[in-house]
Amino acid sequence: MELRHLRYFRTVATELHFGRAAEKLHIAQPPxxxxxxxxxxxxxxxxxxxxxxxxxxxxxxxxxLIEVNQIxxxxxxxxxIGRKTSRGELGQISIGFVGSATYNILPVxxxxxxxxxxxxxxxxHELTTDRQLIWLREGRIDLGLIRPPxxxxxxxxxxxxxESLVVAVPIDHHLATLDTxxxxxxxxxxxxxxxxxxxxxxYDPIIAICQAAGFSPQVVQECIQMQTIVSLVSANMxxxxxxxSIQEAQRQGVVYKPIRAQDSIVGKLATIAIVWRLNxxxxxxxxxxxxxxxxxxx
Amino acid sequence: MELRHLRYFRTVATELHFGRAAEKLHIAQPPxxxxxxxxxxxxxxxxxxxxxxxxxxxxxxxxxLIEVNQIxxxxxxxxxIGRKTSRGELGQISIGFVGSATYNILPVxxxxxxxxxxxxxxxxHELTTDRQLIWLREGRIDLGLIRPPxxxxxxxxxxxxxESLVVAVPIDHHLATLDTxxxxxxxxxxxxxxxxxxxxxxYDPIIAICQAAGFSPQVVQECIQMQTIVSLVSANMxxxxxxxSIQEAQRQGVVYKPIRAQDSIVGKLATIAIVWRLNxxxxxxxxxxxxxxxxxxx
DNA sequence: TAAAAATACTCCATAGGTATTTTAT
DNA sequence: ATAAAATACCTATGGAGTATTTTTA
Numbered sequence: 001m002e003l004r005h006l007r008y009f010r011t012v013a014t015e016l017h018f019g020r021a022a023e024k025l026h027i028a029q030p031p032x033x034x035x036x037x038x039x040x041x042x043x044x045x046x047x048x049x050x051x052x053x054x055x056x057x058x059x060x061x062x063x064x065l066i067e068v069n070q071i072x073x074x075x076x077x078x079x080x081i082g083r084k085t086s087r088g089e090l091g092q093i094s095i096g097f098v099g100s101a102t103y104n105i106l107p108v109x110x111x112x113x114x115x116x117x118x119x120x121x122x123x124x125h126e127l128t129t130d131r132q133l134i135w136l137r138e139g140r141i142d143l144g145l146i147r148p149p150x151x152x153x154x155x156x157x158x159x160x161x162x163e164s165l166v167v168a169v170p171i172d173h174h175l176a177t178l179d180t181x182x183x184x185x186x187x188x189x190x191x192x193x194x195x196x197x198x199x200x201x202x203y204d205p206i207i208a209i210c211q212a213a214g215f216s217p218q219v220v221q222e223c224i225q226m227q228t229i230v231s232l233v234s235a236n237m238x239x240x241x242x243x244x245s246i247q248e249a250q251r252q253g254v255v256y257k258p259i260r261a262q263d264s265i266v267g268k269l270a271t272i273a274i275v276w277r278l279n280x281x282x283x284x285x286x287x288x289x290x291x292x293x294x295x296x297x298x
Numbered sequence: 299m300e301l302r303h304l305r306y307f308r309t310v311a312t313e314l315h316f317g318r319a320a321e322k323l324h325i326a327q328p329p330x331x332x333x334x335x336x337x338x339x340x341x342x343x344x345x346x347x348x349x350x351x352x353x354x355x356x357x358x359x360x361x362x363l364i365e366v367n368q369i370x371x372x373x374x375x376x377x378x379i380g381r382k383t384s385r386g387e388l389g390q391i392s393i394g395f396v397g398s399a400t401y402n403i404l405p406v407x408x409x410x411x412x413x414x415x416x417x418x419x420x421x422x423h424e425l426t427t428d429r430q431l432i433w434l435r436e437g438r439i440d441l442g443l444i445r446p447p448x449x450x451x452x453x454x455x456x457x458x459x460x461e462s463l464v465v466a467v468p469i470d471h472h473l474a475t476l477d478t479x480x481x482x483x484x485x486x487x488x489x490x491x492x493x494x495x496x497x498x499x500x501y502d503p504i505i506a507i508c509q510a511a512g513f514s515p516q517v518v519q520e521c522i523q524m525q526t527i528v529s530l531v532s533a534n535m536x537x538x539x540x541x542x543s544i545q546e547a548q549r550q551g552v553v554y555k556p557i558r559a560q561d562s563i564v565g566k567l568a569t570i571a572i573v574w575r576l577n578x579x580x581x582x583x584x585x586x587x588x589x590x591x592x593x594x595x596x
Numbered sequence: 597t598a599a600a601a602a603t604a605c606t607c608c609a610t611a612g613g614t615a616t617t618t619t620a621t
Numbered sequence: 622a623t624a625a626a627a628t629a630c631c632t633a634t635g636g637a638g639t640a641t642t643t644t645t646a
Contacts, residue, residue, distance in 0.1 A: 001373075002300045004636085018601060031637045033602060043377060045384030050601065053646055059580045060384035067376030074372050075299075078365030079341060086343030086358035282357045302611085316626060329612045331627060348626065351620050 003075075005039040006068050008032055009047060013065045016055045084119070088283030092121035096132035097145035098199065100226050101272055104245040105145060105161050109292050116291065120284055128198050128224075136277055142285055144275040147199040157275040158289075160296035162268035165206065166247065166256040168233045168240045173255075175239075180260040183213035190238035191217040192229050205269040206241045209259075230254055243270035301373075303337040304366050306330055307345060311363045314353045382417070386581030390419035393586075394430040395443035396497070398524050399570055402543040403443060403459050407590055414589065418582055426496050426522075434575055440583055442573040445497040455573040456587075458594035460566035463504065464545065464554040466531045466538045471553075473537075478558040481511035488536035489515040490527050503567040504539050507557075528552055541568035 008025060012032070015021040022029040040047050047061035057065065084090035097106050110122065125132075125141055132144035133152060150157050167181045175181055196203040210217045220238050223229045227249065229240050234253030247256050274292055276285060306323060310330070313319040320327040338345050345359035355363065382388035395404050408420065423430075423439055430442035431450060448455050465479045473479055494501040508515045518536050521527045525547065527538050532551030545554050572590055574583060 002302060004300060019599090027636090028638055029601075030603080030639085035636080037602090043380060045381055047380075051645075053600070053644085055601085058384070059389055059582070060380045063383040063388065064376055064380035067372065067379050071369060071372045071376060074365065074369045078362055078369060081365050082341060082345075082358045082362035083343055085361040086356070090361065091357055284357070317624090325611085326613055327626075328614085328628080333611080335627090349620075351625065353626085 001039065001042055005035055005042075006071060008035050009039060010065065010068060010072070012036060012048065012055070013057055013061065016057075018055065086283055088120070088285075088287035089117055090119045091282065091284040092123065093143065093282075093284045093288060094123040094125065094141040095143045095145070096125045096127045096135055096141040098129055098132075098147055098272070099126055100147075100243055100245065101145040102126075103243075103248040104163070105272055105292075105296075108295070109288075112291055112295070113288055117284075117287060120287075129201070130197065132275070136275060139277075142276065142280070142282065143288065145272055146275055148201045148271055148273050150273065150275055154278050155275050156278050157273045158293055158296075159271050159273045160292060161272040163244050163270045164258070164268050165209075165241050165270055166244045166258055168230060168242055168246070168254055168256055170233055170236045170239075171253050171255050172236075173239070175257070176255045178257060181257045182260045183209060184215065186210070186217070186239060187213070187215035189218070190220040192221045192223060192232045192238045192240045193217070193219050194224060194226070194229065195222045198224060202243070202270055209269070210241075245270075299337065299340055303333055303340075304369060306333050307337060308363065308366060308370070310334060310346065310353070311355055311359065314355075316353065384581055386418070386583075386585035387415055388417045389580065389582040390421065391441065391580075391582045391586060392421040392423065392439040393441045393443070394423045394425045394433055394439040396427055396430075396445055396570070397424055398445075398541060398543070399443040400424075401546040402461070403570055403590075403594075406593070407586075410589055410593070411586055415582075415585060418585075427499075428495070430573070434573060437575075440574065440578070440580065441586065443570055444573055446499040446569055446571050448571070448573055452576050453573050454576050455571045456591055456594075457569050457571045458590060459570040461542050461568045462556070462566050463507075463539050463568055464542045464556055466528060466540055466544070466552055466554055468531055468534045468537075469551050469553050470534075471537070473555070474553045476555060479555045480558045481507060482513065484508070484515070484537060485511070485513035487516070488518040490519045490521060490530045490536045490538045491515070491517050492522060492524070492527065493520045496522060500541070500568055507567070508539075543568075 008021070011025055012018060012021040015024065018033055018036075019029050022032040025032065036047065043064075045060045046058050047064060049056050049058055081090060113120070113122070123141075125135070127135060127141075127144075129144075129146040132141065132146050133150065133155070135141045136144055136155065137152070145160075146157075148157070148159065167175075167183075167186065169175050169181075175185060193206065194203065207217065221232060223232065226242060226246060229242065230246065230249070230251050232238065233240055234251060241259075242256075244256070244258075274289070276289070306319070309323055310316060310319040313322065316331055316334075317327050320330040323330065334345065341362075343358045344356050345362060347354050347356055379388060411418070411420070421439075423433070425433060425439075425442075427442075427444040430439065430444050431448065431453070433439045434442055434453065435450070443458075444455075446455070446457065465473075465484065467473050467479075473483060491504070492501065505515065519530060521530065524540060524544055527540065528544065528547070528549050530536065531538055532549060539557075540554075542554070542556075572587070574587070
């Protein structure tokens, strides 16, 4: 059986006239009769009762017609789904992100993508940079928002955000009244930082600028979550240096101050990059990368 | 597009190897490659990523595969439904019946049919004989259980039940003690009968046997429902002559007595026939007629 | 008698086969 | 070097066309 048989059947069933049906199908009447006969032979039951002067559907033909219409509906649906998937309008994508991406790039990226491609299922995983690279390799996520550097040759990446660092001090701290803070004035302050392994690409520059300012920070506490660091600063446990986007997360008892003369020595050191597997270009990923990279250029 | 393309696609998608897929399909590899290419061209998107050494489904191909499997499922379903309908195992039938068929033929017929063909939808309509013939002609019912005679040449029918008549008398009536009743002893009794129009094929024989016994029954009350006649008899309103199957409907205050010497003069006068439209032989109807006629022969 | 489906045949488009090339491992 | 898909070209099945017959309203 081929779709041709079913197409012909549908036409004859609606026209109830082999001649007209053949005309509608742009074929001659005899081959149409032949095809319907072949179909009936294959099915093992009669579709039409022909009385040489009139054609009518048998009860089985009526029941079959209803079901055959479903086949064509399902066929249209199949093509539509395939086409949409090929365009990245339909599908799913699994995204990893570092906690600090929550304050800037991630919400913008998600909202834009959801607006443009509402039928794509997005799965989100908050993970550290190193876990993201592992998950990427294992195929558990398709994209990662990480803090460089990236180790491994099987990844492609693109920096999408560069931000400056700020100093976080408790609101009643003696430095809290200044507009900008000289790094050297933090030499004797207790520091709260994240463990180096978590984001060496962010940790190392922080240590480097401190040493350039003539001191090594005295780390009294390490925290995995940036939110926790901020909490501890507000609790007068010490000060910290963090990406400036942390200011988006409003928090009582903490003030953020720019580092003086940052542009020349310090620059925009906190970077976030988007990573994906080399040679993995699903349509959905392409659409998301397009949107994100296009955006990060602005 | 033809089912061939989809069949080939499914095989390649499961084998992920054109050579093996071709073997499985009993065709050579080049035409298989060609057909898949044609399919992709028609769909407007790629189904496979071929890297000369390995074949993989694209995301669109994966999505399409799932949907295509649905097509084949729907195809199987269509054939199955058509086949079952052609055998009368699936479908619907609308049956009319006279109230008095409720006591004998109808319940047996329904139970047997339901047991054998549980997926056929049965619609039941209690109607008088004349209404049934009208509904039959209008296509509102497919079969009727009626009391002959049948007027109209466009019907086929078959008598399926012949039963004798019995006399219904109140339990405290002076005739209630006898084993059988002589019709002539009813000459002066008040009669309760149904209107002639309702079932002339039953009414006329009743009048005829009374007249053969030398009297015309004094009808004091007419009722459409046989149940009502029985009620009135039990209320001492009079006596009646009814088909013997009325005894199935147990009722306080009424006794039923055979008519004496019934075999010779009276015979089995109350008949029920099954009627259908000439040349209307749906599979469902054929199955029901088969069962019923086969049964009535016993 | 006329309208419509079925038969009988003929033809050609295309599905499928064979031989070969290309390409990636 | 080899496995596997693509390309090129050929063959032949069967879908479609034409002419005719059959059937019944």
